[in-house]
Amino acid sequence: MARYAIGVDLGGTNLRAAAVDSSGKLIERLSGRTNLAAGRDAVVGDIVDSILRLRTACGDGGLAGIGVAVPGIIEMRRGIIRESPNLPGFNDFPVRDEIERRLQAPVHLENDANAAALGEKWVGAGRDVDDLVLLTLGTGIGGGIICQGKILHGSLGMAGELGHIQVVPHGNPCACGGHGCLEKHASATAVSLMARLMGLGDNLTSEEVYQLAVQGNSAAHVVFATMGRALGVALADLINIFDFPLYLLSGGALAAWDFFAPSMFEEVRRSSYVYRYSKPRIDKAELGTDAGLFGAACLPFMA
């Protein structure tokens, strides 16, 4: 049978796994919840079970390898999650070695946003380019950089922490120690906070703020315009730094594209002269919540 890889995307909420062939075609998939309440060992057990089930279904013979995407700051060489707000209990845990020990097989570990960027490059919105930057807009903001077809890792594997580009000096303080980080001004959390500060309601989700914008609420429009400007500042920096042909945004916030994109493009045009020369594409990612899963499955084929 055809060669295939198994990819696992471990999130704070969902645990996804799939077998994908070398052309990026999905063969089989499994979806479940991440059972954090049961503890770290149980979660690792669920990952291993998913992999074993897919391997049994697809056969040992064609298995090219296994990739696992996890949220948080990864130390690549040691296969350790240094810090993961979404996976309590996994900090400083050698998750790669533990999965390998139980499977008796090698595993490629990767940060989830890096994996998502690779997934978009492989079978998504970036399939026609070799260089791209992905911003994942969620509760926080993650980033992944594909340079010459490969994930840009840096020394320890921590490259692409794009949610912490400073867009507002002396701005909103961030848990990272900085102030005015992109994710404090353009994430779903930031949208909720801005809505509260503007008197729209105390506990609105970003989705509810979006619904208010759809209904024509002008304060909600201002919230998304502000989010767009923050994204524009970060994108202008990234374009001046990389001069890449493609910058992708993903995450639930894409629904509000029409509300934040105008101020985002205005800021990019104003602040990046490389943008004005190079005319790169700034666009929506295509794979939605499957990007990290495909990227994880792509890892063994890249090795």
Add this chain to the structure above:
Amino acid sequence: MARYAIGVDLGGTNLRAAAVDSSGKLIERLSGRTNLAAGRDAVVGDIVDSILRLRTACGDGGLAGIGVAVPGIIEMRRGIIRESPNLPGFNDFPVRDEIERRLQAPVHLENDANAAALGEKWVGAGRDVDDLVLLTLGTGIGGGIICQGKILHGSLGMAGELGHIQVVPHGNPCACGGHGCLEKHASATAVSLMARLMGLGDNLTSEEVYQLAVQGNSAAHVVFATMGRALGVALADLINIFDFPLYLLSGGALAAWDFFAPSMFEEVRRSSYVYRYSKPRIDKAELGTDAGLFGAACLPFMA
């Protein structure tokens, strides 16, 4: 004889050329002024003359190739200077083709800050790493990024425009169209402007502001502390984006290192948690004004 390359570094003031062997050893060098008053044709003539003189001195046989570094925004594929404030008359000029036509030999064209970064990687402060970022602090601020041993070019060759990272939103307006660009807050020009605004004198050079700081002038100390914070914001962004092991600064401003470095490091430590994990080196470049020359000479060996 040994293989060698000829490198030319064309600046707004100086024209440098050298023959360098494949191990990075200088064989022969020529230095002169860039005679902009005589016009573009004369400047190109001087470049070609330098190359011919070195080729005659070193012999045709071992010549590996020719590299030319120029200031400004380069379009790599077409070998064109799109925009160069320091070389009036060269905008949109196909300088590579013109040199090749007169020499009847192929030429590698490169942006001067990119070439300087490559030079530092080849025989300077970056010789022990594969990945580094260089910031050149002068009248403006340029940047060069070395990724896996090679210059990061981006789509058109405009990557590394690090002087236009936004460090102060709504800050000092910049000729690039943006506001609060790094070079408006940390270049020699910015130091002079800050000194004027602080009442130190109307037309002080950055060197004179530095002398005031040496004499203990507290306003001059504030100027350099402010410059350091701006550098720190940009470096924190770059470290969060790249997680590279080395970030180098070059240019005349290095003399004031002791005055700007403390606030620079303080800002980096505060704003970049990748810095706190990865502990990259932020240091002085080593090759001074020769970095671009060595980088230009390195280009043929990289091709």
